[in-house]
Amino acid sequence: MQEKTKNRTKEEDALLADHFMLLFKEAGEMKDTDPASPEAQELVKRIQDHITENLYTCSNKILRGLGKMYSGGGNFTKNIDEYGGEGTAEFVDNAIQIYCDRAE
Helix, strand or coil: CCCHHHCCCHHHHHHHHHHHHHHHHHHHHHHCCCCCHHHHHHHHHHHHHHHHHHCCCCCCHHHHHCCCCCCCCHHHHHHHHHHCCCCCHHHHHHHHHHHHHHHH
């Protein structure tokens, strides 16, 4: 992670964080659909890719843990649900778990 972030400015970090949160806004738009749908699964892939490209290698094991963190309450859930609407964090977690189950 240090290698990928060492040369970034605060502005670049802020832009990447905003881009990442837009993925959760997109998830909020589909939260009332099937988390196993191709669209939801593609979104999970984009979340994983964003983390891998900009922070650290996001294996399916790590992704599964992140999903649980997202829906586990506290600030993660609050922030995600603020972007996508109530229930977004839980939807993303469900979609992540399906994605990881299919990859096993």
